[in-house]
Amino acid sequence: MKFCSSCGAAVDLRIPPGDALPRHVCDNCGTIHYQNPKLVVGALAEWGDRILLCRRAIEPCYGKWTLPAGFMENNETTAQGAVRETLEEACARIELGEMFTLIDVPHISQVHIVYRARLLDLDFRPGEESLEVALFEEADIPWDDIAFRTIALSLRHFFEDRRSGKWSFHTGSIGPAPKT
Structure with missing residues (x-):
């Protein structure tokens, strides 16, 4: 960040008083600009024993498969965002269930x-x-063409839970892809 979004003046990167992390601070108007993680929300939509997947028409991962998901908007809940993204990406109407995975990236x-x-x-x-x-049964999931590691992990948890007969809430963290 080079300029303040409040007044347009140049900003400096420093630790403001009372904080512990460097922030972009405007000396002109005093605004402290916090940059926080973005939330991606989506739905694992079922029809019988099949799961709804979307093949991406945008980057990143153009042409790869994913669950309907995307960035949460201001003034909506995570649940509202998941329903909206499913409607936008798959034109599909869903009844939302419980939160299934929460993965830090x-x-x-x-x-x-x-x-x-x-x-x-x-x-x-x-x-x-x-x-x-398209709808996919577990055996037909295009695992080598899944767009994101978080989606593959969510799908794997879903099918493991379904086989065991137990539903769990899954949390985790995914680091950078291993270097090859």
Whole structure:
């Protein structure tokens, strides 16, 4: 950050009084600019024994498969964001269930939250950010073409829970991809 979004003056990076971390501070108007992690919210929508996946029409990971998910907007709850993202990406109506996974992704300053959900009908189609939308049984999931590690982890937890007959709330953290 180079300029204050409140007054337009140049900002300095320093630790403000009463804080412990460096922040962008405007000497002109005194605004302290906090930069915090972004929330990504989505839904693991079921229809019988199948899961709804979207093939991405945008970067990152163009052409890869994911759950309907995206950045939370201001003035909405995480649950509202998951429903909105499912409608935007898959034109699908869902009944939202419980929060299923919460995964910290600190190396990109994000937190990913996935809810369980039930499709209300089979009237879905690709939204603006999807090339195609389809239902997959576990055996047909395109594991090598899943866009994000957090989505693959959520799917693996879901199928493990379903096999065991126990539903759990899963938390975790994902670091950077291993260097090859």
